[in-house]
Amino acid sequence: MALVGSRELIRDINEKTILKEIFLEKQIDRASLARKTSLSGGTVTKITSDLLKKGLIRVVGESTSTGGRKPVLLSINPNFGNILGVKIGLGYLQLIITNLSGKILSQQRKEFGEELDPHKISYLIKEYVEQKNKNHLIGASVAVSGTIDSIKGVVLDSFILNWKNVELGKILKNILKVPIYIINDADSFTLAHLWKGKLKKHKHALVMILGVGIGGSLIVNGNLYTGNGGAGEIGHMTIKENGNKCSCGSYGCLEAEASFESLVNKIYTKSENTLLKEYYKTFKNTELSEIDFIRLSLKEDPQVSHEVFNEYSTLIGTAIKNLINIFTPEYVLIGGEALEFSDYFLDNSVNYARKNAFGNLGERVIYDVDNLGPKAWMLGGVYQVIQEEMFYIKV
């Protein structure tokens, strides 16, 4: 029996290896598959024929022949199934359904005010799936800000959502009945760029996400660096001794000094503008109202807003400089909602890091901005579901 079991296991490993290679190459013929996976031609023929029968892959054409019959090109069947990607933000859900090539088939934003009950949020997610998903659902990922136990699907600590030890994976699995992956939102953002964006070309990179909170990730040797779990909480590095109290409980964290909330408070304190003072009193603590306030302040009190953004640019530049000194990335990618205001800080931040990093480390870096936009928050999680559900062996 043990022998039969191990034969099945080997077959399973070979099948997933071939499937992953086809996925990564997008289009590939059988001979190239055999060469890349070091499997025999016979094994590749047998397994690809099974995968074709199951509908997991499809024939998409012929490659140029070097003589004899033209080799058939195989690709993943993008419509084999769908994946759900969710981001839970402060006061909103962002939802997408994609096929296996990451094409977005449906997307929706749902506002839920300040109601953060995980059961209610899970039912909002279910409602969306029932309305919009038209194909077999392979799995779902949910991106959340904070520290995540990805194995158990538990949100350990999300300061923005004010969640502690929330078993979101379990709750959602009971409702959706598919595999659920809970992922840190910054990690999801970064995985999306590894899959579909500019990070594909860089082995050592730093990702900074600036907005309502401040997050980040590191790419080391082409892979997301997770450390001992929870790596990349760059928003909680201390940037100012005796600074503002942070949502994490500490003082002077980068996030406490340079989140949208902090920008709003600084503008409110410094500005004499009555319209801003009035608006500040009315808005609720959601991402949208913070962004609206900053937009309004740039119009109503440009002088104070520019002063606050100047200070912001130095804080961000200092953080980038420190991270360059420690990790020496070749590439720094900056993303997040703050890019809407990039005219007021980005050049200054980059110049600060470039000039002040150790030796010439800052000058060797390519500084760039996100080109995927908000869908990256969900797309990286989708990529994780595809990898885990389709290419990894579960033992």
Ligand SMILES: [Zn+2]
């Ligand atoms: Zn903090």
